[in-house]
Amino acid sequence: MIKSLYIDNFKSLVNFKLELTAFTCLVGLNGAGKSTVLQALDFISQQMRGDIDDWLAQRQWQPGDIGSRLTAKKNIDITLELQSQEHGLIEWTASFNRQSLRCTAEEVWCNSLRILKVEDGEFFINKTKKEGVRLEKNTIMFDYQGSILSQLKYEQLAPGLQALKASLVNIRSLDLLSPEHLRQRTRDSAGHLGLGGQKLSAFLHEQGSDTRQHLLTRLQAVYPQLASIDIRSLRSGWKHLDITEQFAQKALKTPARHVNDGLLRLLAVLSQLVSDEQFLLFDEIENGINPELVEFLVDALVESEHQVMVTTHSPVILNYLADDVAKQGVVYLYKNAQGATQAIRLFDIPSLAEKLHFMGPGEAFIDTHLTELESEIQAMDQQEGTDASAL
Numbered sequence: 001m002i003k004s005l006y007i008d009n010f011k012s013l014v015n016f017k018l019e020l021t022a023f024t025c026l027v028g029l030n031g032a033g034k035s036t037v038l039q040a041l042d043f044i045s046q047q048m049r050g051d052i053d054d055w056l057a058q059r060q061w062q063p064g065d066i067g068s069r070l071t072a073k074k075n076i077d078i079t080l081e082l083q084s085q086e087h088g089l090i091e092w093t094a095s096f097n098r099q100s101l102r103c104t105a106e107e108v109w110c111n112s113l114r115i116l117k118v119e120d121g122e123f124f125i126n127k128t129k130k131e132g133v134r135l136e137k138n139t140i141m142f143d144y145q146g147s148i149l150s151q152l153k154y155e156q157l158a159p160g161l162q163a164l165k166a167s168l169v170n171i172r173s174l175d176l177l178s179p180e181h182l183r184q185r186t187r188d189s190a191g192h193l194g195l196g197g198q199k200l201s202a203f204l205h206e207q208g209s210d211t212r213q214h215l216l217t218r219l220q221a222v223y224p225q226l227a228s229i230d231i232r233s234l235r236s237g238w239k240h241l242d243i244t245e246q247f248a249q250k251a252l253k254t255p256a257r258h259v260n261d262g263l264l265r266l267l268a269v270l271s272q273l274v275s276d277e278q279f280l281l282f283d284e285i286e287n288g289i290n291p292e293l294v295e296f297l298v299d300a301l302v303e304s305e306h307q308v309m310v311t312t313h314s315p316v317i318l319n320y321l322a323d324d325v326a327k328q329g330v331v332y333l334y335k336n337a338q339g340a341t342q343a344i345r346l347f348d349i350p351s352l353a354e355k356l357h358f359m360g361p362g363e364a365f366i367d368t369h370l371t372e373l374e375s376e377i378q379a380m381d382q383q384e385g386t387d388a389s390a391l
Helices: 034-049 052-059 159-169 200-207 209-219 261-273 291-302 315-319 323-329 350-355 361-366 370-390
Strands: 002-008 016-019 023-027 076-084 088-097 102-110 113-119 122-129 132-139 171-174 226-233 239-247 250-255 279-282 307-311 330-335 341-345
Touching: 002 034, 016 034, 016 341, 023 034, 023 315, 023 323, 034 052, 034 076, 034 159, 034 171, 034 279, 034 307, 034 341, 076 159, 088 159, 102 159, 113 132, 113 159, 159 171, 171 261, 200 209, 200 226, 200 239, 200 261, 209 226, 209 261, 261 279, 261 291, 291 307, 291 315, 315 361, 323 330, 330 370, 350 361, 350 370
Parallel strands: 023 307, 023 330, 171 279, 279 307
Antiparallel strands: 002 016, 002 076, 076 088, 088 102, 102 113, 113 122, 122 132, 226 239, 239 250, 330 341
């Protein structure tokens, strides 16, 4: 599980720090940077996949778009901590150059042992020898984008590097999820839905009938009339999604282009919860979902074996969180006087912590004027500074 993220010079994220839990929910005013955090994690994942050009093209961005306008720095600096059950604490630091589209400097530490270093056109990678572990020097003789780990062969990597790469490659963002994309026919999915869910039909086809039956069973808890989820493979290779509903003695088959938005979104989200991805990112998770189905959706996300991050504007989402989950996982984002996004656990703010004694998380959220929180947070920072000076 990814424990913490530091990123500097990515859009509004300047000297930005975020502690993560199994379920993290980002809240805040419009423009606070919630979507930007999801984009940053997707950017970090792409470092391990390589091909930054393609990632930028998918988002219709230019390299200059990802840098912050709040600083004159050129590189984007990243530090990420990962807790691996098998390999312990792994820390990766990198400096991404927006001109070369690669990390020109990198280090990976596993349980306080450095196992990778990249600098000045060379990389040092650990090799296990009879006498112990040492870093072996190599000249970089190949071109690549993102992290050097995107191009090194799996067998060249120490177990800690394998775990790091696998975890970051398996971050999957659906921050552009939309019904229009979900309705599209596609030929293949390459194992994932795409940023907007545009590969849903091919993805479900590739997952097989057992997975589709599992999804059907779960969805029948809230759509009891749902009878089947069918994928047709057309002669041209396109995959077509149909939904069949049973009403009395009549079965009605509906093509994806006419299926309601909420069912399509639930199908996309649940399909990811049975995938091999490790960290799932969803923007404005409540969009298109009937309020009566929100509890079902929230329970599915919180109980998932995946690490999950969502953004929301809805207090209804928070109201279905247990207090302990809300205390640890709900993060309030805001912008400081310089315009940089900052993060604080919502219920670490004294006024919200007090309300949680007699209100649910969602009720406390809706009872709060978010525009007034900044002064309270500033007072907290000043107090911490005073306490630190006293020490």
